[in-house]
Amino acid sequence: MRYSKIDTSLFVENRKRFVKELKPNALAIFNSNDIMPTNADGTMKFLQNKNLFYLSGVDQEESILVLFPDAFNAAHREVLFLKETNAHIARWEGEKLSKEQAFEVSGIKTVFWLSEFDRIMKDLMSQAHHVYLQTNEHLRNSSEVETREDRFRKKFTAAYPLHKYERSEPIMHALRAVKSPIEVDLLQKASDINTRAFNRILKVMQPGMNEYELEAEFIHEYTRHGSTGFSYEPIIAGGVNATVLHYIENNKEVKDGDLVLFDCGCWYANYASDVTRAYPANGRFTQRQKEVYNAVLRVQKASLEMLRPGNQLHAYHKEVGKLMTDELLGLGLIDKTDVKNEDPDWPAYKKYFMHGTSHYIGLDVHDVGLWTADMEVGNAFTCEPGIYIPEEGIGIRIEDDIVIGEKENLNLTSGIPKEVEEIEEAMHNP
Ligand SMILES: [Mn+2]
Numbered sequence: 001m002r003y004s005k006i007d008t009s010l011f012v013e014n015r016k017r018f019v020k021e022l023k024p025n026a027l028a029i030f031n032s033n034d035i036m037p038t039n040a041d042g043t044m045k046f047l048q049n050k051n052l053f054y055l056s057g058v059d060q061e062e063s064i065l066v067l068f069p070d071a072f073n074a075a076h077r078e079v080l081f082l083k084e085t086n087a088h089i090a091r092w093e094g095e096k097l098s099k100e101q102a103f104e105v106s107g108i109k110t111v112f113w114l115s116e117f118d119r120i121m122k123d124l125m126s127q128a129h130h131v132y133l134q135t136n137e138h139l140r141n142s143s144e145v146e147t148r149e150d151r152f153r154k155k156f157t158a159a160y161p162l163h164k165y166e167r168s169e170p171i172m173h174a175l176r177a178v179k180s181p182i183e184v185d186l187l188q189k190a191s192d193i194n195t196r197a198f199n200r201i202l203k204v205m206q207p208g209m210n211e212y213e214l215e216a217e218f219i220h221e222y223t224r225h226g227s228t229g230f231s232y233e234p235i236i237a238g239g240v241n242a243t244v245l246h247y248i249e250n251n252k253e254v255k256d257g258d259l260v261l262f263d264c265g266c267w268y269a270n271y272a273s274d275v276t277r278a279y280p281a282n283g284r285f286t287q288r289q290k291e292v293y294n295a296v297l298r299v300q301k302a303s304l305e306m307l308r309p310g311n312q313l314h315a316y317h318k319e320v321g322k323l324m325t326d327e328l329l330g331l332g333l334i335d336k337t338d339v340k341n342e343d344p345d346w347p348a349y350k351k352y353f354m355h356g357t358s359h360y361i362g363l364d365v366h367d368v369g370l371w372t373a374d375m376e377v378g379n380a381f382t383c384e385p386g387i388y389i390p391e392e393g394i395g396i397r398i399e400d401d402i403v404i405g406e407k408e409n410l411n412l413t414s415g416i417p418k419e420v421e422e423i424e425e426a427m428h429n430p
Helices: 009-019 050-056 087-093 099-106 114-127 148-159 169-176 181-204 211-224 239-243 287-306 313-330 336-340 420-428
Strands: 026-031 064-067 078-082 110-113 130-133 164-167 235-238 259-264 275-280 380-383 386-389 394-397 400-403
Touching (some): 009 050, 009 064, 009 181, 026 148, 050 064, 050 169, 064 114, 078 099, 078 114, 130 148, 181 211, 181 259, 181 400, 211 259, 235 239, 239 259, 259 394, 275 420, 287 313, 287 386, 287 394, 287 400, 287 420, 313 336, 313 386
Parallel strands (some): 026 130, 078 110
Antiparallel strands (some): 026 064, 064 078, 259 275, 380 400, 386 394
């Protein structure tokens, strides 16, 4: 792993919180993610299943976690099944967790090799009535790929058809939405690495560079500070490219006079950062760019104030829409008639600001969480309003990552310049 050892109490506490929500005589099973194939014998970089990680800290493929708080044998209340390792395997594949190391990472005392799974589970299943399994219930998930968990579920439910199966996902969404202090520190570390990268861009960007050269500056800074890389495909978009919301080609020349949008984030210890800024290629905003930029910035600052305990995400998004409507009227992009005749399901402001303002962030970039509950202390959100004007070649989004606090919010990305004067100052004093 590239990250420093995480305090085991995080995973111990997470398991305590999780098992409290289970029905009596229930066990829960979590499978790791697959190592995804490319072509021939190639594979993608491994990314752990985030529920398994949250409950164990195990960051290795072919791992299974079983939690059974009512197990007769106290040693079977928390069990890990891992890929077997020995000197020969270590020589070929590199180091894998030993049973002792797995305990040090997770705080789980009972660790078996995977080959013992069927035998041990036969015993545990004879005692259990309910079985909690995980499914991907993320609102925006649309993947058709069968996961390791999916394959496991088919096989396991066929082997034990008469147990009562339950969803662990609603519990996980509620738990993972509220970040503990250890998690906030890890999110801050990811944000700190990202902060270095954005500040580096302010020093090196020049008209004539290609967008991918700027992308290289990010990965350079990420890698040398222990990140495993981008937490999503980065968007580096000069001029009109910034008005294409999911522009990820990053292959055009940055022109003098362009505003360049950077939507970039990195991983640290499986926690994500996700930030957007728009910086002028030549170090100076034009008058119009500044007007639009400051309009977005006002909406962003006011929106950040509304991410407070007791508020609701749906109402919040409506309020942001009102703020944006006022700014677009001020910029002359829409008029009062547009607003008067607007479709309530697709208000006039959507012409220039067509995406959501906030999402949960944590172990996933678009983290799991409750979209209908009140906001509470410990929730971590992005805040990312934008204005996109293709006819003027201007696309601006300003995005920070914050954690809701008791008295005030913690802005994890406040070290990334976002005031016009600050940006121009930094770009002219490399
Ligand atoms: Mn975002």
